[in-house]
Amino acid sequence: MVTFKFHQYQVVGRALPSESDEHPRIYRMKLWATNEVRAKSKFWYFLRKLKKVKKSNGQVLAINEIFEKNPTKIKNYGIWLRYQSRTGYHNMYKEYRDTTLNGSVEQMYTEMASRHRVRYPCIQIIKTATIPAKLCKRESTKQMHNSKIKFPLVVRKVRPPTRKLKTTYKASRPNLFM
Amino acid sequence: MPFKRYVEIGRVALVNYGKEYGRLVVIVDVIDQNRALVDAPDMVRCQMNFKRLSLTDIKIDIKRVPKKKTLIEAMNAADVKNKWENSSWGRKLIVQKRRASLNDFDRFKIMLAKIKVCYDAIPVCCCLIFPISLLNFLWIQTRTPLEMAQSNIFV
Numbered sequence: 001m002v003t004f005k006f007h008q009y010q011v012v013g014r015a016l017p018s019e020s021d022e023h024p025r026i027y028r029m030k031l032w033a034t035n036e037v038r039a040k041s042k043f044w045y046f047l048r049k050l051k052k053v054k055k056s057n058g059q060v061l062a063i064n065e066i067f068e069k070n071p072t073k074i075k076n077y078g079i080w081l082r083y084q085s086r087t088g089y090h091n092m093y094k095e096y097r098d099t100t101l102n103g104s105v106e107q108m109y110t111e112m113a114s115r116h117r118v119r120y121p122c123i124q125i126i127k128t129a130t131i132p133a134k135l136c137k138r139e140s141t142k143q144m145h146n147s148k149i150k151f152p153l154v155v156r157k158v159r160p161p162t163r164k165l166k167t168t169y170k171a172s173r174p175n176l177f178m
Numbered sequence: 179m180p181f182k183r184y185v186e187i188g189r190v191a192l193v194n195y196g197k198e199y200g201r202l203v204v205i206v207d208v209i210d211q212n213r214a215l216v217d218a219p220d221m222v223r224c225q226m227n228f229k230r231l232s233l234t235d236i237k238i239d240i241k242r243v244p245k246k247k248t249l250i251e252a253m254n255a256a257d258v259k260n261k262w263e264n265s266s267w268g269r270k271l272i273v274q275k276r277r278a279s280l281n282d283f284d285r286f287k288i289m290l291a292k293i294k295v296c297y298d299a300i301p302v303c304c305c306l307i308f309p310i311s312l313l314n315f316l317w318i319q320t321r322t323p324l325e326m327a328q329s330n331i332f333v
Contacts (some may be wrong), residue, residue, distance in 0.1 A: 072223040073243075074209050099212045099225055139209075147242050149208050152181035153228055161199050 002103040006032045006109065008066040009039035009141055015053040026061065027051065032105050032125060046124075068100040076141055077104040078131045083112060084122040091126070095138040101128060183233040185214065188240045190258055191231040200271070202262060203231070204253070207243050215243065219250050235262050 009031060015024040027047060033039035040063060044055040061095045082089060094111070096104035105125070113119045133145045158174040160166050183189070189205045198221070207215040209225055216231070217223040238256040240249060253259075261269040280288070 023222060072215070074207055083232070099209065099215070144208060144210055147187075150184045150186040152184050153233065154181075156232075157229060159195055161195055 004100075004106055005034055006102055006105050006128065007034065007039075008032055008102055008105075009036065009045040010062075010064045010066055011039055011060060012062040013043060013047065013058055013060040015051075015058045024053075030066065032102075036065075039063060071100050074099055076131045076133060076136050077101060077128060078136075079104065079108050079128050080126040081108070081112075082124045083116070083118045083128055085116065085118065093137070095131065095136055095141045097141050097144055101130075104128075182236060185228065185233065186237065186284070187242055188238045188252075190234050190236040190238065190262070191216070192234060193226070193230055194232045195230045198226075198230075202234075202258070204238060204240070204258075205231075206240070217249055218244070219246070234262070234267065235258065235265070261314065 010028060011031065012026060012028045014026045015021070017024055024144050027050075029043055029046060031039060031042050031046070033042055039068050040060055043060065044058070045064075047058070048054055061092070076096060077098060079094050079096065083092060088116050094108055096107045098104040098107060107129070108125075109120055109123065112123055113120075133142075136145070161168070185208065187205060187207060191203055191205060193199055193201045193203060201218060201221070203216040203218045203221075203226070205214045206223065207216060207219040212229075213225050213227050214231070215223060216226045236256070236258055238252045238258060240252045244252065247306060263272065
């Protein structure tokens with residue numbers, strides 16, 4: 001299995017109890033980060049924007065990593081995101097086909113970086129969902145919804161089986177036909 | 179030159195890179211343009227990039243993402259193991275593996291066997307090469323070393 005850069009965490013936190021508010025409201029958030037420390041930091045970042053509470057007058061009650069329930073099943077993921085471009089903020093909806101949600105989130109970050117030059121700090125994931133095949137909007141995911149899918153691999157990249165066997169010069173030109 | 183080996187559900191492929199190198203797997207579903215869900219009787223179903231797979235000629239009859247039991251039955255019905263081991267590609271890989279696992283005594287035995295094969299084939303070869311080599315040999319015998327150096331035999 002691939003090791004993911006982005007892990008999904010559930011962070012639960014609240015403001016610290018005070019004389020005026022004995023039992024402050026508890027908030028829970030699901031977010032993606034590379035590790036737990038960053039997840040907690042991101043939690044406070046979002047909570048600050050939504051409620052009048054900061055890390056200095058709040059506490060994290062629980063942080064748990066969320067793992068994929070069915071990592072061997074292929075799913076269509078839709079991701080709604082808000083990102084900051086050079087000129088302003090935009091919303092976006094992207095679809096990915098992957099086996100795990102973490103994998104599709106990683107795909108999303110790399111695609112945003114390559115297609116729009118948007119880096120990780122400038123992306124906020126609004127919502128993710130598993131989309132049934134009928135409701136997919138993008139052609140690139142819909143074209144894989146074929147139970148009798150069949151295509152040839154057009155160019156075969158000849159690769160040595162380990163990096164150690166790589167050589168700069170080869171005696172003959174490679175045969176690219178599959 | 180049309181394509182004969184397609185990426186399709188049921189195509190048997192050989193892993194040619196990475197941890198699972200050398201394993202025969204079955205393409206069980208296609209994730210997207212670059213990746214496939216891949217399964218084999220003795221491993222957990224996982225995703226693999228097509229760059230790591232070499233497609234073979236063998237294809238088995240399965241539906242999209244079958245259960246492990248169904249997959250094993252289909253592989254036995256299509257007799258993948260025997261077809262692979264009897265194909266020229268499969269046989270070459272078996273020979274390579276055998277050669278890589280030889281110890282010094284085995285290599286000694288092979289050296290003797292090769293010499294024996296050559297020795298037994300001498301009568302056959304002689305009929306073909308003897309006439310020409312004999313003439314060359316006689317010509318070389320009649321030349322002095324200086325003439326040999328000036329001649330263009332070894333150019």
